[in-house]
Amino acid sequence: MTNPRRDSRFLHLKKIALGLLALVSICAVVLFASKDARRATELRLAEAAGNIATRVVASRSEGGGAADFISIPIEVRKLNEIIFQARGVANTQVIATSEGHVVFDTGLATQAAKQRRILDDALPPGDITHVILSHSHQDHVGGTRFWVEDETEIVAHRAFSEEQRYLLDLQDYLWSRNRMLFPFMPENPIKSGPFAYGVIEPTLVVDDTKPLRFEQGGIRFEVLSTPGAEGLDNLCLWLPDKLILFSGDTFGPNFPQFPNIFTMRGEKVRKPIEYIASLERLIELGPEMIVPSHQDPIRGREKIRADLVKMRDAVRYVHDATIAGMNAGKTVHELMAEIELPEPLALSQIHGRVSWAVKSIWEYYATWFHFDSTTELYAVPVRSVQPELARLAGIDAITKLAAEHVEADENVEALHLLEVALAGDSSHRAALEARLSALQNLLNQAEGSFQNSYEMDWLKYRIRATNESLAGAMQMPIRRDTASP
Template sequence: MPQTPSLFRTPTALAMLGLAAAAAPLALVGCEDTQREVELRAAEAMGGIATRVVASRSEGQGGHSADFIQIPVEVRKLGDFIYQARGVANTQVIATSQGHVVFDTGLAIQAAKQRRLLREALPEAPITHVILSHSHQDHAGGTRFWVEDGTEVVAHREYPEEQRYLKQLEDYFWFRNRTLFPFMPESPPKTGMFAYGNVVPTQLVDQPNRLEFSQGGVHFVVLPTPGAEGSDNLCLWLPDEKVLFSGDSFGPNFPQFPNVFTMRGEKIRKPIEYIASLEMLIELEPEMIVPSHQDPIRGKEQIRADLIKMRDAVRYVHDATVAGMNAGKTVHELMAEIALPTELELLQIHGKVSWAVKSIWEYYATWFHFDSTTELYAVPLSAVQPELAALAGVDAIAEKAAAHVAAGENLEALHLLEVSLAGDPSHRASLETRLEALANLLHRAETTFNNSYEMDFLKYRIRVTKEALGAGS
């Protein structure tokens, strides 16, 4: 299975705003079609164009994130009555004689095509339930295309609040995501069929309760599993078939170390909640996991071993962080010290142990680290960096930074270069040294944990530095 994290952990759909003019797509359908079919065909046509444009922008970008948009939208059968439409995110349908149950609805620009291909593969029946694993756009973006009269939309009790804040901070999160993924459109769609939000659940599920129902000879159990991708996570369990639909409860790879608190933003995630969710899933003993990204995982014994390893790894990092806090160690000391023991080593291409340490620290201790009086006030260190540069001399600081880079101390160099570039943003020696330090950090990231977010941010900083050097030449 390719080890590729999700393309978008963003609250908004990928869409090209210039495609909002629907006249051309609407011309593709005949007057005998219903209004719903008109909308679906228009959505598929516009979504196809948007997907191709974004895919072309991502070519040559490198890294894990750019790979996801290249996944073809196609349908495959995973069991006697389980179907999946692939794409940036997967949509699953459990087909029964009394109606179909949909789990996750994919990215908005691909959802209409996923729906059409699934409908062509499925026996004719109404959509009785749409179950959403959580409120991220790549999992809930196509909900409007699936809901019919009488369809139950099932989500976690926290879903409305998660959707609210993601929508309210849509522009802020879009900017941060586009910093990491420059092939994204310049701004999010605010209206129309690809706009984020407006999902209204008809049934809400919350721990410790479960939603259970039987339909067409299949028993369904909807499980609240908060912690992995936010507080509104759900899984779907088919106990008779031993199949677990996991959404993003494990992230885009399995097994991996999770994003306890993602660097791109969003509300903090609770590590103890996640450990409890993993323990509940371990007890189920699934024989197949169907995630909403990438491929199914099969094999009861291996799945159990991997789930236990994930649980124990998160618990180890949590407990080591708490012990270090009680011992009086600083957050940076613990970020440098805490590592997974050999028997608990996991992929860190999505989440990262050192970031989890910082996340857990701030989850318990909040934003004030008791390190400096100035933490309490609105004057940052950057406010006096130009004065420091003037006192020490920009050339001298840049020379010292270059010595740090030569000694393999790239982070120390970057600290100094923030001062020299505050004094002279176009100082060529400082920019050249920063470029070298960033390239060294990127090489280390690529040859160690291969963390997608770390590499994407370093590439962004390298682009900015090259642009500054080009402007000054």
């Protein structure tokens, strides 16, 4: 006869023993296995962790704008006989040659191990000779460690290390700002382990005076400096024999579009004239196919040329109109309101907005002092006297006036007034309701006009925050009344 209690204790012990055995085996693999086996284990673990992270982010996302990129399937497609692409939030490309493979961009860290595995399954055997990084943004460099082998060259722009340095130094600041726009992001950046940002050391650098040219397996490669775009460290890969351009984020996530001259996410200045020069350079190449690191390849020499010329001319037009307005003594706000693209240069403003480009170019040249008010010189913002203004005028009276502006579709004027009212009482119900209406009107207008994803994401964030205030339960990354809607 068996003793059920003893049996269950035996089974329990057996489970523990098997568990320990498995743990010891894994440790043995990690400690004593060959480098290849360790690497394979690391890739498998990174893929499993990355799949979980991707699922969590996707489950939090309501779609629209940047969130749509999360739903792009991670899969391989072959663009021609030598170019393999793993899709995802950002794409990873491999140019396969008989003398080894060249990788262009390594994707988002949490998707990169899977991208590497599925590319490995599709690629012919070969060493990874080069990993070329289009710029230092997280979604383009995240998988670098999964690709680099002993002899692999890491190719980046000369400005890459400095751009990576400041993005890492300001990681907390930038993360908290990005989370306002993209609330599906994890609460905090990953600062250690295989997904951590900021550890890449290029072994070959390029700049305007030093492009990198090499031939491998009968294919010529040219890595060209194309600053501007998404950063000073932007570069492109050109295959002159195939007329194919790997553009990273040189054109932003869509092509063609009006670019983000510099982004509202809080990053460093991007230089407009350098960007125009970069576009000139790419027009001269005459690409037949563009392979961007987001979304789909673009084909057709004539169409590509026409769109590149349009982008260059649109940026040039906005730049020159801003300079002319500055010299004519106009204010930045006057120019933001009046400068528009003429019809032949009309481009999608889904990513960059012309009025923000005007402000960017203005501040790029004139910097922080607008010669508008003495108060600009001192650490005493207008907010410091708003509570007194609210007391003086009365919060109800200001709110009533603001509501009339909302009624007249003057929503930004209403928001100015409501900042005063809410400085007097941050939980004033009518003021919060008027703010909600103004924000909702602006969102409706954004959806009905340029559909600019950053504008819509910001307005949605402020609407969420206002709803939370109304519900009396506010938990914000920054105090709600210190950010201007």
